[in-house]
Amino acid sequence: MIFRRSERGKAPVEPVTLKILVAGGFGVGKTTLVGAVSEIRPLRTEEALSEAGRPFDDTRGVSGKHTTTVAMDFGRITLREDLVLYLFGTPGQDRFWFLWDELATGALGAVVLADTRRLEDCFAAVDYFERRSIPFVVGVNCFEGASRYPADAVRQALDLDESVPVVLCDARDRESVKDVLIGVVEHAMQAAAAAREPATT
Numbered sequence: 001m002i003f004r005r006s007e008r009g010k011a012p013v014e015p016v017t018l019k020i021l022v023a024g025g026f027g028v029g030k031t032t033l034v035g036a037v038s039e040i041r042p043l044r045t046e047e048a049l050s051e052a053g054r055p056f057d058d059t060r061g062v063s064g065k066h067t068t069t070v071a072m073d074f075g076r077i078t079l080r081e082d083l084v085l086y087l088f089g090t091p092g093q094d095r096f097w098f099l100w101d102e103l104a105t106g107a108l109g110a111v112v113l114a115d116t117r118r119l120e121d122c123f124a125a126v127d128y129f130e131r132r133s134i135p136f137v138v139g140v141n142c143f144e145g146a147s148r149y150p151a152d153a154v155r156q157a158l159d160l161d162e163s164v165p166v167v168l169c170d171a172r173d174r175e176s177v178k179d180v181l182i183g184v185v186e187h188a189m190q191a192a193a194a195a196r197e198p199a200t201t
């Protein structure tokens, strides 16, 4: 490859890469979300929901679901030429919780996906990020047939701090998911800036 002299010294822009977690309860659409936006073929670790797992796999409300994530989802999206997100989808079922600390290491922020028909399923994820002060955004995945609630009603039900953004989204829709991810990055930047500000009191 031949470089022109005029290009000498102009290093290609090295993008900033950020790690974002996608968490939430079982079957809320985490794998779907990562697949909808990833520009690489997402890495998935899906296993079939089996007869043997029936006592443990709570498929109420997700009857069309035949597989579950057993380790993680991985995808990548370039938000801007100089900003790349690596997405790590967590497994939704409680029995895989031991993987969370590993996945959360070095994460800038997180999306907690919620389904208003089973809001309690995301309590554990909300607790997890609050306890570790990892900035997160709640994405309400609007399934057909689920009642629509305003973002503020979801905020109250989850007892969220008013700084936590709550956005309605469709995990299958690339543009919708991109908006959620931009929301996470902005929220995390604001949280970091606020942490740097000296206390005024």
Ligand SMILES: Nc1nc2c(ncn2[C@@H]2O[C@H](COP(=O)(O)OP(=O)(O)OP(=O)(O)O)[C@@H](O)[C@H]2O)c(=O)[nH]1
Residues within 6 Å of the ligand: 025, 026, 027, 028, 029, 030, 031, 032, 033, 062, 064, 065, 066, 067, 068, 069, 070, 090, 091, 092, 093, 141, 142, 143, 144, 170, 171, 172
């Ligand atoms: N109607 C509708 N279906 C969705 C939506 N998001 C996901 N689904 C469906 O819901 C089911 C569960 O989606 P997954 O993406 O596997 O959920 P998950 O959160 O990764 O599940 P686990 O990894 O097992 O916890 C799949 O059958 C999806 O096709 C949505 O926004 N609307």
Ligand SMILES: [Mg+2]
Residues within 6 Å of the ligand: 030, 031, 032, 068, 069, 073, 089, 090, 091, 092
């Ligand atoms: Mg999954």
